[in-house]
Amino acid sequence: MNKIIRNAWFLALFAIALYSCTGSVKQDTGTQQESTALENSEQGVFHPEWSKNATIYEVNVRQYTKEGTFKAFAEHLTRLRQMGVDILWFMPIHPISEKNRKGTLGSYYAVQDYKAVNPEFGTLEDFKSVVDQAHDMGFKVLIDWVANHTGWDNQWIKDHPEWYKKDSTGNMIAPFDWTDVAQLDYGNQEMREAMIDALSYWVSEADIDGYRCDVAGMVPVDFWANAREQLNEIKPVFMLAEDESEIALLEEAFNMNYGWEFHHIMNGIAKGKKNANDIMPYFDSVTIKYPEGAYAMQFITNHDENSWNGTVFERLGDGVETFAVLSFTVPGMPLIYSGQEAGMKKRLEFFEKDQIDWSNIQFGDFYQKLDQLKNDNKALWNGSAGAWMDRISTEADENVFAFKRTLDDNTVLVVLNLSGEAQTITLQDESINGEFTNYFANEIVELNANPSLNLKAWGYQVYIK
Template sequence: MADDTSTDLRKLQIYSVFVRNHTKEGTLKALEPDFPRIKALGTDFIWLLPINPVGEVDRKGKLGSPYSIQDYRKIDPAQGTWDDFVHLADKIHELGMKLMIDIVYNHTSRDSVLLKAHPEYFLHDKQGKLFNKNPEWSDVAELDYSNHELWDYQIETLKQYAKVVDGFRCDVAPQVPLPFWVAARKEVAQVKPDVVWLAESTGGDYIREIRSKGYWISSDGEIYRAFDLAYDYDIDQDWHDYVYGKSSLADYVKVLNRQDLTFPANYIKIRYLENHDHERAHELFPNLNDLINWTAFSEFQKGATLVYAGQEVGISHTPTLFDSDKLDWESSIDLSPLMKRMHELSQDAIQVNGSYHLADSGNDIVKVVFETHGRQRLGIFSLRSNSGRAKTTLEDGKYDNLIDGSMVIVKNGVIRVTGEPIIIETNNFTSK
């Protein structure tokens, strides 16, 4: 991991926006009026999916993927201008938030300005045709980082954006050689030393596939040498296996606990229930009480939090990246108070640097414990809305549920679980 990464970044809540679909207008200007509402969720960073012009050659869908970028250094004219972008950043900063943008450095569109000017920067097969390590990405051309002149161009672009933004979310970061990212971080720090770097890391099966083809791809253990935060994709398959009933809660808890031993002490995972590449949380968890428990549990785990726009109102439709697919903000569900409260709790030092352990309490009830300096904060989440009992080392008595203020009773070292999420704590804890 980057040695200078502060564990205070575990306090972050990052709110992800696909500008094109967020509002009726789909522009940077139209997004600005929503900033106060986004801020009220507890948001620290607004992350914009790519806002650059989209390529036309081999485009998927009518509008094309925002990850098929035609020009890194320009703003999509359908979304606004560079001045609009700077104005948006200023408004975000005025509200006490920060701005993160998507950096897509593994590939460009197949009609990008970079491909036209420097075809030597791209992967080609023996016949001289464009070659992709991932053949499913048929709308893009993959870059070849063995050419160090490409490094100079990419780093100069990052420096340009660093004058405006506060963070970079780097798409498929492991497929770009790690030495590039190390060099980029060092160079960007000369423009803005406190830029936050988030890597979209990947899972084991994909790492194995790319390495079998003889190409670089970083594991999470490697990616942390250059990045502050990494995705939870190392256990994404384990999570989905549990959700779909293919494995037990005990199996899932085991890999979560293993993360805390596998990575450096100051590792930071971005915890999410949904993102633009995955199904919506409310689609995964149609039962509202399940959704509430999973929302609280996700935000109670050690690490930063990712919220995908629309998640807070329980949107279940997963929007396409390739066509206009506006968010439907009309909803009877409002998870905003819960998200705000969970973010408030995450600011406490016990959840930032306390010891951390998860346990299966049976009946699909998970227990999460943070401990530090005589304090214990205990979270209990019924992931399938089951009733049950959770054992605890806390003294018998009455406790306030830190989520909603309701009373929680510990009797004979046991908490009765009725299906609602619980977080309690004590300042007089002695480990047993």
């Protein structure tokens, strides 16, 4: 990061620290307070206070329990809250089209009715109940929204065929090879209004807190900007874009997008195709491209990666925990996918029933500790509420990624061996001096200038001051 960008970043951090840092305890702010802040925001997308140190969790209702219902999932809310989860992102909850359906149960992303609930999951009242329970426990709730296309037996196809894109022969078309869906035409203003009406319905009726928007970059930016404006009139919402290339989405409508590039860098390092030196160029580009306050969701898995590209163990091997620590400590909001905390070693079927095995939640304590690390250390907070990271050089920069993030009196030092061989390294940073807490060992250590550390294969150490 060049000197001008670095100085601007720290000036912004100083202003944010004076304005909004209130300690390590997560606090929910009321709608009235958030609305006032929204109205007073001069430019850009408003970031709600509750998102500043949040962790997001993706809920796959179908596969979560034997029943595959909202009621059955609700039994896990206490566990998830104790693990430190703040935001629940439900994969699409709508009825799934039967026409051109893939597999027995079909894709969640082939929506039959935007204003209804998938009967396999329960009723509208069941969903509202789980949202209410989640809110009572301190969660925020997002639902997945598919705005680019609908299923082939969606009522819109029958009532408003003019709302869909067509080929030269006048036939409706599917995007790519997604044969179970038909692509909508955003050149039609009536369709846009109907889509915003459906988006508004769930905020008003079920009191959800925002959306994760599927293939958001395939939908015009001005639509999302208009939708966000109208949703915020109901309540301030949080918006996640499944996109990385269309930065205007972050400028006009979305709080967060996907860190796809960083995800692929981690996969590449695990396979020996990339190394630790490939990480900082990505984050340097983020400081240039992203608008102030916006950030990426960082993850080692999600529903697409698990089902189509492999489990974390297939892709990351012995480095699973190390890359998880990395995803929780770099700038951005960390994601946990259903079953990740149970060490799930299977690719979940996408179109069939394939229940997650919860008999041994072997990584539950590990992710609880990572969530607490994120929550308690403001240097790690999201966007402008947290600090940027400075890489620390070692003798083994291709294999070891070391960095620190400092905000006010809080410093988090992270040292990761991203290789399958033990490393003995010296951190080339004279400013590292004094007592630190070795977070995972839970002990106080004295680190002097340019400290030397021993790292086992795929080892990780986190120090807090």
